[in-house]
Amino acid sequence: xxxxxxxxxxxxxxxxxxxxxxxxxxxxxxxxxxxxxxxxxxxxxxxxxxxxxxxxxxxxxxxxxxxxxxxxxxxxxxxxxxxxxxxxxxxxxxxxxxxxxxxxxxxxxxxxxxxxxxxxxxxxxxxxxxxxxxxxxxxxxxxxxxxxxxxxxxxxxxxxxxxxxxxxxxxxxxxxxxxxxxxxxxxxxxxxxxxxxxxxxxxxxxxxxxxxxxxxxxxxxxxxxxxxxxxxxxxxxxxxxxxxxxxxxxxxxxxxxxxxxxxxxxxxxxxxxxxxxxxxxxxxxxxxxxxxxxxxxxxxxxxxxxxxxxxxxxxxxxxxxxxxxxxxxxxxxxxxxxxxxxxxxxxxxxxxxx
Amino acid sequence: xxxxxxxxxxxxxxxxxxxxxxxxxxxxxxxxxxxxxxxxxxxxxxxxxxxxxxxxxxxxxxxxxxxxxxxxxxxxxxxxxxxxxxxxxxxxxxxxxxxxxxxxxxxxxxxxxxxxxxxxxxxxxxxxxxxxxxxxxxxxxxxxxxxxxxxxxxxxxxxxxxxxxxxxxxxxxxxxxxxxxxxxxxxxxxxxxxxxxxxxxxxxxxxxxxxxxxxxxxxxxxxxxxxxxxxxxxxxxxxxxxxxxxxxxxxxxxxxxxxxxxxxxxxxxxxxxxxxxxxxxxxxxxxxxxxxxxxxxxxxxxxxxxxx
Numbered sequence: 050x051x052x053x054x055x056x057x058x059x060x061x062x063x064x065x066x067x068x069x070x071x072x073x074x075x076x077x078x079x080x081x082x083x084x085x086x087x088x089x090x091x092x093x094x095x096x097x098x099x100x101x102x103x104x105x106x107x108x109x110x111x112x113x114x115x116x117x118x119x120x121x122x123x124x125x126x127x128x129x130x131x132x133x134x135x136x137x138x139x140x141x142x143x144x145x146x147x148x149x150x151x152x153x154x155x156x157x158x159x160x161x162x163x164x165x166x167x168x169x170x171x172x173x174x175x176x177x178x179x180x181x182x183x184x185x186x187x188x189x190x191x192x193x194x195x196x197x198x199x200x201x202x203x204x205x206x207x208x209x210x211x212x213x214x215x216x217x218x219x220x221x222x223x224x225x226x227x228x229x230x231x232x233x234x235x236x237x238x239x240x241x242x243x244x245x246x247x248x249x250x251x252x253x254x255x256x257x258x259x260x261x262x263x264x265x266x267x268x269x270x271x272x273x274x275x276x277x278x279x280x281x282x283x284x285x286x287x288x289x290x291x292x293x294x295x296x297x298x299x300x301x302x303x304x305x306x307x308x309x310x311x312x313x314x315x316x317x318x319x320x321x322x323x324x325x326x327x328x329x330x331x332x333x334x335x336x337x338x339x340x341x342x343x344x345x346x347x348x349x350x351x352x353x354x355x356x357x358x359x360x361x362x363x364x365x366x367x368x369x370x371x372x373x374x375x376x377x378x379x380x381x382x383x384x385x386x387x388x389x390x391x392x393x394x395x396x397x398x399x400x401x402x403x
Numbered sequence: 404x405x406x407x408x409x410x411x412x413x414x415x416x417x418x419x420x421x422x423x424x425x426x427x428x429x430x431x432x433x434x435x436x437x438x439x440x441x442x443x444x445x446x447x448x449x450x451x452x453x454x455x456x457x458x459x460x461x462x463x464x465x466x467x468x469x470x471x472x473x474x475x476x477x478x479x480x481x482x483x484x485x486x487x488x489x490x491x492x493x494x495x496x497x498x499x500x501x502x503x504x505x506x507x508x509x510x511x512x513x514x515x516x517x518x519x520x521x522x523x524x525x526x527x528x529x530x531x532x533x534x535x536x537x538x539x540x541x542x543x544x545x546x547x548x549x550x551x552x553x554x555x556x557x558x559x560x561x562x563x564x565x566x567x568x569x570x571x572x573x574x575x576x577x578x579x580x581x582x583x584x585x586x587x588x589x590x591x592x593x594x595x596x597x598x599x600x601x602x603x604x605x606x607x608x609x610x611x612x613x614x615x616x617x618x619x620x621x622x623x624x625x626x627x628x629x630x631x632x633x634x635x636x637x638x639x640x641x642x643x644x645x646x647x648x649x650x651x652x653x654x655x656x657x658x659x660x661x662x663x664x665x666x667x668x669x670x671x672x673x674x675x676x677x678x679x680x681x682x683x684x685x686x687x688x689x690x691x692x693x694x695x696x697x698x699x700x701x702x703x704x705x706x707x708x709x710x711x
Contacts, residue, residue, distance in 0.1 A: 063504065063507060063508035064508065065508040065509050067508075068504060068505050068508035069505065069508070072494070072497060072501060072505050075496070075497065075501065076494060076496045076497060079496040080496070236494075239491070239492035239493075239494075240488060240490050240491045240492065241491060241492065241493065241494065243458060243488060243491070244486070244488055244491040244493075244548075245509075246458060247456055247457075247458050247481070247486040247488065248481060248486075248506060248509040248510065248552070249478055249481040249482045249509050249510055249511070249552070250509040403458070
């Protein structure tokens with residue numbers, strides 16, 4: 050143990066905001082679970098849901114043909130239609146199948162066929178048009194003209210296009226809120242916050258450093274999910290990259306602010322976990338991550354749209370799928386910015402350091 | 404060096420709804436002094452030191468540190484004091500160097516973290532994570548974090564509680580080293596050896612009140628009796644039995660063990676033996692030692708320091 054003055058090197062100058070941010074990043078990076086939940090989990094989710102809901106050609110409509118002298122001929126005619134799946138039944142059996150919904154239409158055995166169908170079933174109308182067309186053509190009808198058909202599957206209108214922005218938004222919400230709230234509550238629990246305020250540390254720098262380190266991870270997180278969606282599912286950002294980046298940033302800031310507010314007074318990990326779930330649950334359900342919130346009653350839609358995750362998802366979809374720019378998503382960005390500012394200001398104000 | 408106290412408080416009180424944690428304490432700590440608050444757990448030492456550190460607010464009373472008060476000069480004071488709290492757990496996943504560098508960044512001035520690590524014999528652990536440090540190493544790192552802003556005053560709350568003797572000695576060396584560079588120290592402890600070894604002056608605290616103040620020698624002198632006799636007899640004697648002892652200053656019964664404060668062992672021990680014998684009692688154990696702060700505390704409160 051030296052009792053002399055320590056030998057002096059150049060007296061260092063560190064900036065506390067920079068140092069706190071770096072330390073925060075290191076701590077976060079040294080949590081072994083982080084890589085999985087922040088990076089691998091959203092990719093796995095995207096992959097699973099992307100394949101579950103991938104586009105496939107519409108199913109052929111099952112059609113019954115009643116047994117009789119014309120049955121074979123009619124079966125052959127119907128088989129020529131790419132959208133029908135005909136089968137021969139005994140008349141009685143066919144009626145049963147129709148009643149049970151196993152087939153959408155039954156062609157009777159009469160010389161001039163009768164179409165039996167249940168008009169309340171959505172596919173019955175298509176079945177009638179397709180069956181009639183196939184039988185008419187086979188009976189010798191000549192079409193007046195042939196109209197070529199173009200199949201359209203626009204990028205931006207598939208389910209996966211809907212899903213990827215939703216997953217991005219959800220991911221920004223959960224990692225943003227969890228990482229900040231856990232770090233704050235844990236430091237309070239360990240009396241580290243109390244130790245910090247016994248130094249000349251500026252209190253706002255502590256919270257800024259949480260935001261800044263979050264920003265670094267946010268960039269990595271968004272890039273990985275977006276690149277993955279592009280490579281695997283061909284989901285692209287059709288609008289401006291600037292609008293996309295700004296939307297992610299402001300969205301991240303709003304969830305960081307909410308995380309700070311939730312963690313501002315809580316003293317235990319159990320309490321913060323419960324609080325987080327209470328706050329996130331409505332947004333998982335209502336904010337249109339997996340399915341559009343359009344089906345909710347009109348009365349609650351303004352409320353749903355005011356939720357930060359709804360605003361973020363709407364803005365991300367507008368930019369990614371519809372190719373809109375910043376001005377179009379300005380209302381959503383304003384909502385997100387309001388959440389970010391109000392929550393972090395209140396959070397810092399009521400923050401419990403001990 | 405001027406004679407103005409570095410730390411002073413007058414009639415300091417902190418009342419919680421159910422307890423008066425600090426109940427009218429006056430203190431003056433002079434420049435370059437190492438001052439100890441000695442007392443059992445729950446005596447109000449931590450509340451007192453945290454009020455002086457400006458992280459707890461008193462119910463009433465006046466605090467001045469380096470001639471300034473917390474209300475008007477918080478930031479300046481924070482730059483000039485170093486603090487080690489009782490229960491801080493530093494971030495486990497950071498290394499020793501990273502932790503110290505973080506704390507260094509909070510202060511405008513201070514040594515290079517590596518220089519400080521060397522002077523605290525922590526340089527070998529520079530790149531070890533905090534979670535892997537021993538109790539003594541963690542505590543030295545905590546003190547390093549308190550020294551990293553080159554403070555004029557160092558506050559240490561129970562710096563060696565729970566440490567092994569070797570680690571305790573190392574930590575005492577760190578404190579002595581800081582004092583040799585002119586620093587002022589205020590520490591709390593419930594170890595009387597620590598108070599005797601490290602402190603120039605000591606305030607004994609009990610139930611939020613200062614019950615004694617002085618140098619270790621002055622405090623022990625307050626007993627008016629340099630020697631202590633401890634004994635157990637069957638059956639136990641009444642206090643009145645000691646009235647005939649010469650140079651007798653008082654007795655305290657701890658369980659079935661009497662502690663007698665006396666002027667001279669040579670006179671009192673033979674007298675005591677004959678008292679025991681004439682009363683028809685049998686002596687179970689007998690021991691003697693020179694009076695310590697512990698004995699003063701027992702004499703003042705009838706309890707031991709380590710009682711809760």
